[in-house]
Amino acid sequence: MTIRLRHLVHVLAALVVTCAAVFWSGIISISASSGHWTITDLILHTAMRRSVIFHARNVTVPPDLEHPGLVRRGAAHFESGCAPCHGSPVRPRSTVPQEMTPPPPPLAPVIGQWEPQHLFWIVKHGVKFTGMPAWPALSRDDEVWAITAFLLAMPEMDGATYTALAYGAAEPPARGAGGLSLVTRPPLENCVRCHDHEGKGDPNGAFPRLDIQTEIYLRKALEAYHRGQRASGIMESMVAPLTEAETTALAAHYARKAPDAPAPVDPASLPPDILRRGKEIAQIGIPERNVASCLGCHGPKTGRPEFPQIHGQYREYIEIQLNLFVSGTRSSGADFEHLMSMATHALDPADIEAVAAWFASRPPSADN
């Protein structure tokens, strides 16, 4: 008998019908409890590796991924945002996520298999069909790089170092307290990990100071994170569980603290020309590029309680926020926010570096 096209068509039709029947009957188990066959696991994981490598090919890695501020920012978020699934240098993975299929792997042994741009891509975009989530604020590559910086440092990190980075001024939880511990603690205990009891933030610029701000500014900022209007994968997840009353109380707590910490940067440690340029921008702006005088809004004699103070704020934080304003990514929905975007949208990277350095070298109580 010769095989005719007609026969092929029949076989094909039978196959389609069988597949549809299997699909529709519900025979296939989607239970996570049964796990994947080894072969499925191999295929899926290989597909994931190839896909990550392909899609991360154009990602440029920023210099300076060893910066202690970046590692600290990454570590503190890792503790609340990743460790419950992946475990950390001081605690194993919690029990529930281990029952996922595929289960989140412990990360220390696998970091070495990836390049920095691959880790960045995984953390930013997540992995489809697994529980690996995408970064909650896709516009915040700077935050994803902070996590990446921490991941790169983690395999070599001992428990004590990790605890110091992840808990800062806060009391670390008792051993074995498990993955849900952070949510059940009083909210302030969580904030203290990063912002300190007094709101001093982190000396390496990982976290902003809060002690210099007014209550109304702090509350509006927390509300903006809560609405998802001010994009930050880190802060949005910190305020998500807060009630309105807790938000108000936290803003009041940090506003009560009188700033006593000195300027984070010693002016003598900065190149004089950077300092001079920074001061000039702060005082008169850059009129030919329509950049307004920062002191016209952020000065000791100007501004409203809704305007944040930046004298004495950390240099790294000022730079990040200015970059967000310039790229149009920082939005808070606050009443006065557009003043800032309109006044500074033409700043270039060199201006930002200079003006951030100058403000960071001013004590919070400076009178000009």
Next chain:
Amino acid sequence: MVALLLLLLVPACGGPQSALDPAGLEAERIGSFFLFMVLGAATIWALLMGTAILAILRRPGRHTERFANTLIIGGGVIFPTIGLAALLTVGLRSLPDWSGSPADLRIHVHGEQFWWRVAYERGDERIVSANEIHLPAGEPVEFVLTTADVIHSFWMPAIGGKMDMMPGRVNRLILTPTTPGIYRGACAEFCGPSHALMAFAIVVHPPGEFDDWLVAETSPASNSAETEGRRLFLANGCAACHRIGGIVELGEVGPDLTHVGSRRTLAAGTAPMSRQALTDWITDPQALKPGAGMPAYTMLPEEEILAIADFLLSLE
């Protein structure tokens, strides 16, 4: 009928912004040159039409070759050559000589989208102002014209001009206003959505009075009281973009407001200066002037905006 319609246009020839109603030496020269051109053109036009009509009416017939050649060479070569040469001579003669400047008053005008930065320079003095030009009658003035962004064109039809402001170049213009009065100037090169709202008032002072004005303009803000309006001006970040001499001298993105209360118009001729216009402007500048580089303050309560407006009006 046509004549009637044309008659309707006649009033547009006078007024504060007319090159046909000159108030400056250069504008007068251009005015008389224009008259000469119009009369000349009318004469030539009449001659041509006359010839054409004659040609139609005349019985066709043979002409001598000589007659035809005379007509063609005379009317087609000799007459235009002489006519154009005469025009060129008159034109070149009326070109001003700017190799040296006779002016001891220089006015720097810097075009911005969509307003004018103005600085008066006499001797070592340099006085910063905006959106209005003050001139002494009978004295030559040198304008130094530059731009911050795109091409603008500085034109004061009644006084003389116009001259483009080109990015990266400094253009000069020397003019001598003659008749005291208030005139209007405008940007004459399309420069963006609010090009039509980029104008300014010109005040030509009688001889002697200009110096009094300059002294007043040099002095710091006239109202130094610690009013609520002044507090609100500082609190809301207005000083980040606006200077008020003697009160706050920080940013310079927007016009100098030291004497804003004495200006005739608001925001470069957008509206006559008034409390209402100021209130509308501060509330929402883009509503009055699309593309203006000033943020809206719709979030402020009306009393606060009124207080700021009163403070600004008191700065004379």
